Amino acid sequence: MTFWHRLALGLVIALMAARGVWSAGAALDWADNTESDFDHYNVYRSAVPGGPYARINAAPIRVSEYDDVGLDPGDLCCYVVTAVDKSGNESGVSNEVVIRLNRPPVADAGPDQIVSMRRPAILDGSASYDADGDVVATLWLQSAGPEVELDSSISSVTTFIAPMVDQPTTLAFELIVWDDQMTTASDTVEIGIDTALPIANAGPDQQARGGQQVVLDGSGSMDPNGEISAWLWLQIAGPEEVNLSVSSINPVTSFTVPSTSGFAVYTFELHVWDNDNLEGVDTVNVAINNDPPQARVAPGGEIDEGRTGTLDGSGSSDPDGTLAGYLWMQTSGPDVVIDNAVEPVTTFVAPHMDTPEPLSFLLVVWDDGLSTGTAEVSFTVNQKPRAQILVSDARPNETKMVSLDGSRSSDPEGRPLTYLWEQTAGPAVALSATSSASATFVAPRVPRVTTLEFRLTVSDGRLSHSATVNVTVFPGRPNE
Ligand SMILES: [Ca+2]
Ligand SMILES: [Ca+2]
Ligand SMILES: [Ca+2]
Ligand SMILES: [Ca+2]
Incomplete structure (x- = not known):
């Protein structure tokens, strides 16, 4: 006689429901007992872990598996198995396998x-x-x-x-x-x-642009067994409230799309009533898309005082519509007159300034959806240089060396200057230089008091300015 005390640790028990077909039972499986006087197995079940267990097989079990059936979903099932030898001796219990049977889901298809x-x-x-x-x-x-x-x-x-x-x-x-x-x-x-309810028809969904008029047409509404006797349009969504023109109680109404940048959707509900006062509803969406226009201006740069500058915004564009307007505004510098501030291309005259400062202009453009774009352009204004002459002696005697100094001449922007010395009156003298900042000459011999005139013209490379000076020469040798 063999007393089979305990099943092998490799005992395997599986839940049938885990195979996806069943939540009312469990399929148990365990390791074979290989002893020579083995006769059969018994399977016990308890509703609580640890027992007490009740035997569930009516007949001896000859194979190492068992299907426990007819259970309720959600039941807790605690199983052990024993082996019995040919003499009727029963082993102790195996390890316990605890299974919670799956509860099926609950389907709810909603109310009729x-x-x-x-x-x-x-x-x-x-x-x-x-x-x-x-x-x-x-x-x-x-x-x-x-x-x-x-x-x-x-x-x-x-x-x-x-x-x-x-x-x-x-x-x-x-x-x-x-x-x-x-x-x-x-x-x-x-x-x-x-088939007695009226059928509201708010028309197909629409696309529109800011500023455009949109017509909402509910005239396709009908009543299968009577006629439509009343309409009502309501706005139920959208970035802002719109005015439904004429009347919102007509089959056809309309509104003007507010200006928008980017994407927006307006939703309207059409309610209709039939001659039995039964109601039908439909909705319609109006999608608004408006990408903002892009303002582009030709580059500014340097412009000479008194000259005409051009403001060119003709490169502006609207990616998904058309440009509807332009406006030029001055944003810095002494006030100038913009020739025509609402044209894409216009002009202004560069003013004289005591201190150099940039002239800036802003171009605002708007599109057919009233969305706006801006761009800025700046100019620097080149001012005239100033010629200035210092004379070493404005009343020299003849033969005296006289120097003409133009080095005090200046340019407001500090540009390098070029010089041009000319004699414009009096007996000709030989200037030591004509294109340097300074020049000298020897006062000529004169029979009587004689006036010489010299002119200095300085240029900053773009603009020039002249100054003159008189030198009065007296007869007779200088004192020294
Ligand atoms: Ca479940
Ligand atoms: Ca009806
Ligand atoms: Ca646009
Ligand atoms: Ca200058």
Whole structure:
């Protein structure tokens, strides 16, 4: 006789439900007993861990597996197994295997509904749940009525457009859900189509631009068994409230799209009532897209005092529409007159300035959707240099050396100057230089008091300025 005390540690027990087909039982499996006088196994079950256990096999079990069936979902099952030898001796119990049977999910296809023809109907299965896990998959199947196309058959919430029918009609849908143990549940919902309700038709969705007039046309609304007797348009979404022109209680109304930059959607609801005072509703979206215009101005640069400068914004553009206006404004520097501030290309006259400062202009452009763009341009104004002459002796005697010094001449921008000395009156003298900052000459012999005149012209390379000086020469030798 062999007393089989304890099963091998390799005992294997598996839950049948884990194979995805069953939540009402468990499939047990364990290691074979290989002793020569082995006869059969017994399987015991308890609802609480550790027992007390009750035997669940009616007949001796000759193989090392057992299917326990007919249980309730959610039950806690604690199993042990024993071996019995040919003499009827029973071993001690094996290790305990504890299993919680899967609870199936609960499908909820939502309440039955009545909808009017051509209106969207919503199938809402989002109340489905799984008490001990998650709903991991959803499937909608139509089971009755004229076939419709679901927006999605695998989303928990989906929609379809109620078809046109001649008489009241019921569509039925089955909702199937799966839990994470691949156990399924189903529910059905009925959608009735009412042929007495009026059918609101707010027209197809539209696209428009800022500033444009949009017509909302509900004249396609109809009543299957009577006539439409009242209309009402309501705005239900949009970045700002619009004025529905004329009247919002007519089949056709309109509004002017506010200016917008970027993308915006306005949504309107059309309510209609029939001669039985039954109501129908439809919505329409008006999508507004307006990319802002891009202001571009030709580069500024340096401009000479008194000259005409050009402001050129003709390179501005609108990526998705047309430019509707230009405005030039001066933003820095002494005020200048802009020839025509609303033209893409215009001019101004560079002013004289006591101290150099940049002239800046801002161009604002706007598009057909009244969206704006700006660009700036700056000019520096080159001022005239100033010629200045210092004379060493404005009243020399003849033969005296006289120097003419133009080095005090200056340019407001500090540009390097070029010089030009000329004699403009009196008997000619030989100037030591004509293109240096300074020059000298020897006072000529004169029979009487004689006046010489010299002119210095300085240039900054763009603009020039002249100064003159008189030198009066007296007869007779200088004193020294
Ligand atoms: Ca479950
Ligand atoms: Ca009706
Ligand atoms: Ca635009
Ligand atoms: Ca200058």
